[in-house]
Amino acid sequence: MLRPTTPQEVQEAVLTHPRLRPRGAGTKPTLSSPQEGEALLDLSGLRGILEYEPEEFVFTALAGTPLGEIEAALKAHGQYLPFDPPLLGKGATLGGTVAAGLSGPMRHRYGGVRDFILGVRFVDGEGRLVRGGGKVVKNAAGFPFHRLMVGSLGAFGVMVELSFKVFPRPRATRTLRATMKGLEEALRAVEKLRLLPLDLLALDLLPPATLELRLGGFPESLKARLERLKALLGQEEGLEEMEEVAEEEAHWQAVRDLRFLEGSPIHAKVPAGLSRIPFLEGLPLGPRRYLDGGEVLYVGLEEEGLKALKDAGIPHLVLRGAQDPLSPKPQDPFFLGVKGALDPKGRFPLR
């Protein structure tokens, strides 16, 4: 196993190994387990926040930095990672989150990991240290290699350093749970809510018929917003508010850590969308939750469920419990061109 602690050591490791598999904390084993002929590149030694200017809404950290460390630093200044990275409580790292392209329930408010990444330094397949993007919230200079890293599984290089935009943390949060009569009614409610300027932090669907809505903002305004939300959902019964502040926070941390998947052998992320949900709900899926108004599904699966996704040609990313993470594998000429330019010898995944 290789455990570099500097970008230079990453460069050396890349140049001396024909095939590598980068790993942060290993919270997504399907992505980070070495396959035949691959050397494991453990990036947990590349750890630490390099720059953090709360007033800039920007930080830069080494790729192997655990998200928890970043969250704590931000929280001390009343800020947070708005894309709500999953598996934070399990030790997940910044780099692993970018490579997997994962965002959590609060992505509903301001967007996902792709909307907050500002810059990257990575070691390409020729061992060169390359920078893309920058450390300011607005920047249109040069090819945006930082965006290329999102969801890349490390295909184009080993990330060593990342810069992100952050936002002020909501001063208070409240959560409402609404139970509908069935899937159809729940989908109609989600469709309606998505079109309204409610600024919800999270809008999750727990099939078949439960919605969880999280609000954030000034404590003084939340009460009124919550009342309006209740009126909007138009039902007295089936509405339940999480009263305890600590319970509410713990609940969403558990969701973010994907604890609802823990009983299943296979964990996957599936891009969904309202129109695809009825079809997905017909497949043999295990415990699951649709985040962000139905946009993305995190699901626990048995072999049968994974096969059903494959057979139906539904794109998905397996985080745990299978050999291959990504289906389908990108094979278009655009991908192949970029891959060939940055990793001509095929040292990295998706070769």
Added chain:
Amino acid sequence: MGFLEELKALVPGRVLTKEAELAPYESDALTAYRRRPLAVVLPERKEEVVAVVRLCHRHGVPFVARGSGTSLSGGSLPVEGGIVLALNRMNRILRLDPKARIAVVEPGVVNLEVSKQAAPFGLLYAPDPSSQPVSTIGGNVAFNSGGAHCLKYGMTANHVLGLELVTPQGEVVRLGGEGLEGVGPDLHGFFVGTEGLLGVALEITLRLLPGPEAYHTLLAAYDSLERAGEAVSLVIRAGLLPGAMEIMDRLSIEAAEKAVRAGYPQAEALLIVELEGPKEEVAEEARVLRGVIQESGAYEVRVARSEAERQAIWKGRKAAFSAVGRLSPDYIVQDGVVPRSRLGEALREIGRLSRAFGLRVANVFHAGDGNLHPLVLYDGKRPGELERAEELAGEILRLCVRLGGSLTGEHGIGVEKKAYMPEMFAPEDLLAMERVKAALDPKGLANRGKVLPEEVHA
């Protein structure tokens, strides 16, 4: 059959070759640069674009895709002996799906048109470059256009969910999809901002968002530019996230007054802050903002009490650019970015440079995201003044990079700033860009001569 004959056969009746027809395409909004293309093609369907790109590839003829030609960095400057693909006729919104909150558009669709069509559903397309009544989505995609709301909402890349494009070698590729998340590399996110060097977008899927329920718009007057800059920092330190924060200096205030009589107070600097969101939330934020602005040393504060008053506040800001343009026969506009906390320092230094070069510089800028817009005023008829203005503009760019910012926040590198790329990027960074370019466009045909400096190899 020669290249031109084949071209005319592919796009019958819509190939311009006469001098008078070509003239409007010789330059974009960066009028100091001009090139005469071999021909201008006006495709109406994506199949025609693909066919033309393939023909160019076969003959080794460079091509430049162009929308409305509003690029301020010379991004759509033609290549001599090459062709221009003018995509304005491909201006259909192919699908607007409120349930999915997306619009699928052709590249020639004008930015503002998307929001107009989405408005009946309570939705909008967030990126709002000042050029939005004219500029096209295809151009916005190429340059990752921004606007006044980038701190909160991001830039064009954040609102593009998927793309169909033709690579410089004529292959048609679909990247991304219709949802907010996909799996696999964010290739569509990577394509946005590559300034047309890696292909031509044929169809673009855009994210739409619900429009805010309420606004709170405030105008504050300061006796110095730095004080206004400091006020922005105070707003951020108070934990607020305004939709927009804009600053105008005295020169631009005066120009805007002359042009549209916005009724602004006399000031060295004006700050506009706009909060937006659910009405109860905006009310609470407005309370905090009032305290912050009081503390910031503003000597006059106006709060819009109606939509008409809000529009009045924005009117001068929106007109400022063209208004300043009228103060001078010519001007260069830069759009470098500095970390927000260095705004005061940057403005002081720009003032010093302005005096040292003996040229007026007006400042109108997106303060929330540190995106400066210094307008360097000059008279092109006076010998040497253009060169001096360019040199001054270059010094401002170097300053932005030195302060830890960027060469460009939204206008792109184009031809104008490519010589400055080595100031911001190391040779390895630029080589990586070159390698990607060479892999996708081995003949170097797509928007040749932009972004990448001539001599990378240090």
